[in-house]
Amino acid sequence: MSDRQRFLVVGSFALACASVAFGVDTSSGRPEWSPGSAPPPLSPDLVLYDQMDSSAGISVPSQDYEAALDIFDNQAADDFVVPAAGWTITGVDVDGEYGGTGPAASFHVFFYADSGGLPGTLAASRTAQSFTGTAGDASIALIPPVVLSPGTYWVSVQARQDSIPHGDWIWDTRAVQSNSLAAWQNPGGGYGPGCQTWGVMATCVPSANAPDLLFRLTGAPGNAIFVDNFETAAVCMWSNARYTSTATTGAAIVPGSVDVGNHADDGSTTIALPFPYRLYDTLFTSVAAGSNGFLAFGAANSAFNASCIPIAGATYAIGPYWTDQCTGACTGVTCTGCGIFTSTSGSAPNRIFNIEYRTRYYNSGGAGVPLNYEVRLYEGLFRYEVIYGTVNPFTPPSARNLSIGVQETPTGGNHTLQVCDPTGGASPPVLAGDKYTWNGCTVP
Secondary structure (H helix, E strand, O other), X not given: OOOHHHEEEEOOEEEEOOHHHHOOOOOOOOOOOOOOOOOOOOOOOEEEEEEOOOEEEEEEEOEEOOHHHHHHOOEEEEEEEEOOOOEEEEEEEEOEEEEOOOOOOEEEEEEEEEOOOOEEEEEEEEEEEOEEOOOOOEEEEEEEEEEEOOEEEEEEEEEEXXXXXXXXXXXXXXXXXXXXXXXXXXXOOOOOOOOOOOEEHHHHXXXXXXXXXXXXXXXXXXXXXXXXXXXXXXXXEHHHXXXXXXXXXXXXXXXXXXXXXXXXXXXXXXXXXXXXXXXXXXXXXXXXXXXXXXXXXXXXOOOOOOOOOOOOOOXXXXXXXXXXXXXXXXXXXXXXXXXXXXXXXXXXXXXXXXXXXXXXXXXXXXXXXXXEXXXXXXXXXXXXEEEEEEEOOOOOOOOOOEXXXXXXXXXXXXXXXXXXXXXXXXXXXXXXXXXXXXXXXXXX
């Protein structure tokens, strides 16, 4: 009997005959995972959410098949609630079975926002993730980690496994309901009409008549985040967070295509971010871009002669080139073509938001002495970059400071000052083509 012949049409849905595919767990003879029986997550991970208890003894498919069987691709999903602090999710554990030889090549993990008790908009995805585990159980590492703000979400775990010769992977269900009923979909309609979009699992797959799925989320609560791409196991407590920078050369600016409307002298403009971005201990959805060369996620200080970082009145601020500049006409400067411009590179969940400054030193005469630099914010990472395109020397007629760095709060908070030039630009501390990569939290 071929692999696809194992399915029968029951009503308008196709269900598996073999108990190993949709029914009672008879393949392993082992106990189900439950809190306390599964190995704890590796440090510094914590268990964020756990519903690995109360196995229902039946299973449901959730698999990305080979290309020839794409119409049978299907997904199961279950929901959970992220509390006010937010979560950084580094791993997902699932209890499952192989209806065949296995193993899966990898696992896809998707996170969706809730939409009326079913999965809605895709919030994050990590495809082809490696895993550990045997007999269908899997501990899946998410690289990079997924950062979720407070709210209700759905997680879908999907095995990337060829049916020929490895068979099916099926996700074990739970007899106890938490939050909404689990969901299922078969977008290609290979199992018959119905549930080509998300529907209640027990309705879509009547033999899997259990309310929930067995899964666990690991990672860190909102007061911690893991180092860029989880390349080290260091975890950063927000109260001790620090930023360090690494310099390279030969970088080029990604030209901004959207004019944010900042054409000012000592002014800032609020920009909506295309994705939430975390600086220090807070997740932000907008930022104020200042004509004097700063980004303020909290309070902005647009003073023309700010002190060296830390700067009074500014909170959660990045200073790529913080000194007296203008992005529109100002004293002694026409500033033609000036402004702040944005663009977005890549696709979710790995986007980069580019914020490009085309400015002139204040009171530098005529068209002005130009500056061109860019800040790049990375989606889901505790990291940003600054690229310097045009950097010219200029000695201001009146005393000015020039700061490069980042700060949380001006007093009692964290800050990192890369350099403070009291000449205001007579000898610029950076050069054209320089790239500074700023990473948060290199040590616990």
